Amino acid sequence: MTVRVNHQWRLATRPDGLVKETDFEWRQEPLPTPHHGQVLVRSLYLSLDPTNRSWLSDTRSYMPPVAIGEVMRGLAIGVVEQSHHADFKPGDIVQGMIGWQEYACMDGTGLTHLPNDTSLPLTAYLGPLGLVGPTAYFGLLDVGKPQARETLVVSAAAGAVGSLVGQIGKIKGCRVVGIAGSIEKCRWLTEELGFDAAINYKTESVHAGLQRHCPDGIDVFFDNVGGEILDTVLGLMNIRARVVICGFISQYNAVGPVPGPYNFNNIFTQRARVEGLLILDYLERFPEALTELSRWLTEGKLHYRIDLINGLENAPRALNRLFNGANNGKLIIGVTPEQ
């Protein structure tokens, strides 16, 4: 009998800038044994998200940083292999904070069942039907509150959240302009997702592009990146504009303090509203979002793509794809085989 092992990535040191493999330790541990009240979960798909990088910095944030020596935190979909917990049985497909490892013993906290009668691939539950779908849904509709015929601008528009935000904006009757980092991404936005325009920030002036594509100014900005792009948009906001701060991808890898936008005072002159969105605040309202998102998916009104990279050993390098523009859609690590 072969001894089964559990591969893990543990945090070795706090990264400086983009993560390096050496910031983590690749460990091989014995398979853990679940005790009373616990389940042993085998990870199938691990979600990689820009916010993962923020968990590595020892600064005040919405949750404590991952401690040195800890298994890297991560949301994943897994299958229950053994259960000593009344709510779970072997074979159940579950989602929870399994972390960057192949197996986890979990007590059920934060572990939820996924529906098993679905026609959708499991990876959809880390995409539009996972956290990113409700993030786009509540962030845009609850915080951004777009009205039909208003102009919505989305940054990181080809990303997992941004691409859904823009499509929901179109469903709600907005003019939608996306900002993304390649010709291919911009084409995907306008030709497949129905965005009215897309700006390639790597080759065009974002300011000039926004002036050209937003002839009536900007009413809602859904921002995932912060930094210069946020600053540029703040300079072009209409009166009573709304800015949804969903993240600041441009700054998670920053070394040292980063100043806020130079156009901050436009919040006053335009009587704008800038508001942060953390999807964890909306957990109780997830069914509302998931019902709508599922319907739009079924009706073909919502499209997404998955950027699947197989092999947990690739996780640190893959995380950087979210910051260097290499990813195409929702970034997911295939951890162990589905069957």
Add this chain to the structure above:
Amino acid sequence: MTVRVNHQWRLATRPDGLVKETDFEWRQEPLPTPHHGQVLVRSLYLSLDPTNRSWLSDTRSYMPPVAIGEVMRGLAIGVVEQSHHADFKPGDIVQGMIGWQEYACMDGTGLTHLPNDTSLPLTAYLGPLGLVGPTAYFGLLDVGKPQARETLVVSAAAGAVGSLVGQIGKIKGCRVVGIAGSIEKCRWLTEELGFDAAINYKTESVHAGLQRHCPDGIDVFFDNVGGEILDTVLGLMNIRARVVICGFISQYNAVGPVPGPYNFNNIFTQRARVEGLLILDYLERFPEALTELSRWLTEGKLHYRIDLINGLENAPRALNRLFNGANNGKLIIGVTPEQ
């Protein structure tokens, strides 16, 4: 018969930093003659407000800048001397954009009657019953939305708006901490206006003071100053904190672009809401605020002080009192005698 003249301050050049007298031209013009549909108003009291400085810079703002050669824009209370307008008769006390001059011919646009059966001095109508009262009222209650027992922090707390904000906060049951620029101002806040604490930013660390006086964190920040104080408060906000951006006194005189707050990203991590307030958006709802403010004044729940400087010739120098901390209460220029 002596020929009556109209003294005026006209803008001569765009100021660089604090205004200098030489940025304006002191002119003596013949008294204007009102035509059909016009009234001749003699100015009694001219309001000086931090935002006046923002009108001198040629940057995008909530109204166009004062043009070179124009009479400096300003809100004032005056008395109608001649009228060819059905709504006004000689002797009426009115308020409007008379500007930095002794007399103005006006067509009635934006000119409103003040009640003449009042027990309050006329200057109250440039203070709590003018624009600053409703600014404090709507800014705090409509935008800041404080709840009883929440902690409210106010910057420029001894100023015309800030002092009212703090008192309204106390009426609504908040813990109120003010930030001001002298021992005397801080004493006034705590000993006469009922603030729970006051921090002298010129002699104390604002960060340490806020940590000491806000043991439960900060729920609402009513900001008049921007800059470092705003940055410090953003670093201490509670989850779902609200920040009312009413102005940025620390930056109206800035030369060159000023970066936004380094703690901008806390808007995301704390899911805070930062919103600009311009009182001109609330003109239709003024009666609601004025009714409440009058009641609180009558009941002795609201106190204010007027910093009256006689002589229109002093206006440019007096404006700087709002930025160097010299003013004590609502700054008003006595232009011509009341009788």
